Amino acid sequence: NKLEHSQPKLKIGQKLNEGKTKQIFELVDQPGLVLVQSKDQITAGNAVRKDQMEGKAAIANKTTSCVFKLLQESGIKTAFVKQQSDTAFIAAHCEMIPIEWVCRRVATGSFLKRNPGVKEGYRFSPLKMEMFFKDDANNDPQWSEEQILEAKFSLAGLTIGKCEVDIMNRSTVAIFEILEKSWATQNCTLVDMKIEFGVNVKTQEIVLADVIDNDSWRLWPAGDRSQQKDKQVYRDLKEVTPEAMQMVKRNFEWVSERVKLLLESQSRGRVVVLMGSTSDMAHCEKIKKACTSYGIPCILRVTSAHKGPDETLRIKAEYEGDGVPTVFVAVAGRSNGLGPVMSGNTAYPVINCPPLTPDWGAQDVWSSLRMPSGLGCSTILSPDAAAQFAAQIFGLTDHLVWCKLRASMLNTWVSLKVADKKLQACSV
Numbered sequence: 001n002k003l004e005h006s007q008p009k010l011k012i013g014q015k016l017n018e019g020k021t022k023q024i025f026e027l028v029d030q031p032g033l034v035l036v037q038s039k040d041q042i043t044a045g046n047a048v049r050k051d052q053m054e055g056k057a058a059i060a061n062k063t064t065s066c067v068f069k070l071l072q073e074s075g076i077k078t079a080f081v082k083q084q085s086d087t088a089f090i091a092a093h094c095e096m097i098p099i100e101w102v103c104r105r106v107a108t109g110s111f112l113k114r115n116p117g118v119k120e121g122y123r124f125s126p127l128k129m130e131m132f133f134k135d136d137a138n139n140d141p142q143w144s145e146e147q148i149l150e151a152k153f154s155l156a157g158l159t160i161g162k163c164e165v166d167i168m169n170r171s172t173v174a175i176f177e178i179l180e181k182s183w184a185t186q187n188c189t190l191v192d193m194k195i196e197f198g199v200n201v202k203t204q205e206i207v208l209a210d211v212i213d214n215d216s217w218r219l220w221p222a223g224d225r226s227q228q229k230d231k232q233v234y235r236d237l238k239e240v241t242p243e244a245m246q247m248v249k250r251n252f253e254w255v256s257e258r259v260k261l262l263l264e265s266q267s268r269g270r271v272v273v274l275m276g277s278t279s280d281m282a283h284c285e286k287i288k289k290a291c292t293s294y295g296i297p298c299i300l301r302v303t304s305a306h307k308g309p310d311e312t313l314r315i316k317a318e319y320e321g322d323g324v325p326t327v328f329v330a331v332a333g334r335s336n337g338l339g340p341v342m343s344g345n346t347a348y349p350v351i352n353c354p355p356l357t358p359d360w361g362a363q364d365v366w367s368s369l370r371m372p373s374g375l376g377c378s379t380i381l382s383p384d385a386a387a388q389f390a391a392q393i394f395g396l397t398d399h400l401v402w403c404k405l406r407a408s409m410l411n412t413w414v415s416l417k418v419a420d421k422k423l424q425a426c427s428v
């Protein structure tokens, strides 16, 4: 059996589910986890057209695992756990919410049919969201929010109400934006995308589940529809010839080769924290820790602009000299000369992050706020927020940093939503 051969150490339990493209198996030794096994075939038009395509599962696997890795490293909650083999991955066991969330940046495909008068290429800002009830027998009808709420789905003990719908809506937008930003580094336009959510049976959390592969999106290289690399090419085939199938497969391979590049940083940057004295070390360590969480290297240096200005400017020159984009953070108590002196002598951004004390803080802060003319340094009091601002600067050019910021914004929104829901439940 091919399955046992590819993962000798895994104890496969009973088959929990099987669809057109994959099978889901219980894992005997790992309760709460499942094996998602791809099948070697491609479907379109609800399996009206079905062709085996050699190697398709392997490419789909690669696409799914890279995309989920990207999302997971960004901080999006997903079911994906790890790659198991060429054609299978391990995921959290979910009860799937039977709604397809479709998110569009550019109007094309079925949207044009349902919205006559709208021309292909119309750009949605904000993104256009559509929901479809997964019901093969009725060709997956479009549903409104009210229809989802009235269905009162209950999965893994969680009832899908307004809060859950809002969470899926917000998550879909964040996931789209992360993938869109990432594909943009490859000069590819993410035109639209469809995803599904599940309820993790162990945690009862709503997570992105199932898969994301080129079945799931439209990608137009350089925004050019004629070069599309997605499943539409397959749908558009007039006749399924071996040559045509080779072209479809080549397109899929094109995507799976490039999807790996999405995980690579496009630029390297660093934060250099200058502290006036080692007594501010704890404050600086917080900045470093937060930078690390964004994947940004952070270097700590000790220098005083009052007591050793020559040394401060020498250190500045050291980091200006190697061409690595740098954000300086100045940590100086009492009178902050460090940040302003740096800011007046470098074109790189400088953030003041003074460690204020309760006794004199209200007075000391003015040395960071009231600047001589011509200085553009900013002042951020919280060490975490200073690191976040540095990350926002790097996020302009480094999509991996931007994706972490975007996911963090989503996760904050979701935890507020969940906290409010709990509070409402308690007070009833």
Ligand SMILES: Nc1ncnc2c1ncn2[C@@H]1O[C@H](COP(=O)(O)OP(=O)(O)OP(=O)(O)O)[C@@H](O)[C@H]1O
Residues within 6 Å of the ligand: 017, 018, 019, 020, 021, 022, 023, 024, 034, 036, 079, 091, 092, 093, 094, 095, 096, 134, 198, 209, 210, 211
């Ligand atoms: N992590 C998971 N835990 C449990 N079930 C999952 C998980 N990921 C995917 N599934 C489910 O496995 C089933 C098989 O997947 P497949 O995509 O092949 O189905 P399908 O033919 O597309 O049917 P469907 O219309 O349900 O998607 C689907 O019902 C899918 O929702």
Ligand SMILES: *[C@@H]1O[C@H](CO)[C@@H](O)[C@H](O)[C@H]1NC(C)=O
Residues within 6 Å of the ligand: 129, 144, 145, 165, 166, 169, 170
């Ligand atoms: C999703 O969010 C958008 C933007 O906030 C809103 O207009 C839309 O009604 C929401 N849809 C659902 C189903 O919640």
Ligand SMILES: *[C@@H]1O[C@H](CO)[C@@H](O)[C@H](O)[C@H]1NC(C)=O
Residues within 6 Å of the ligand: 185, 186, 187
């Ligand atoms: C994207 O396009 C720009 C401008 O045309 C080009 O310089 C760059 O090399 C392209 N990047 C990729 C990954 O193709």
Ligand SMILES: *[C@@H]1O[C@H](CO)[C@@H](O)[C@H](O)[C@H]1NC(C)=O
Residues within 6 Å of the ligand: 042, 055, 056, 057, 058, 059, 060, 061, 063, 213, 214, 215, 231, 251, 252, 253, 254, 255, 256, 257
């Ligand atoms: C998505 O792309 C990969 C190649 O990258 C391909 O193997 C996979 O089959 C595609 N998704 C589809 C259509 O299944």
Ligand SMILES: CC(=O)N[C@H]1CO[C@H](CO)[C@@H](O)[C@@H]1O
Residues within 6 Å of the ligand: 058, 059, 061, 062, 065, 066, 083, 085, 086, 087
């Ligand atoms: C052959 C193949 O595509 N298998 C890959 C599945 O995805 C993981 C993660 O990207 C790869 O390590 C496998 O080689």
Ligand SMILES: [Mg+2]
Residues within 6 Å of the ligand: 019, 210
């Ligand atoms: Mg499916």
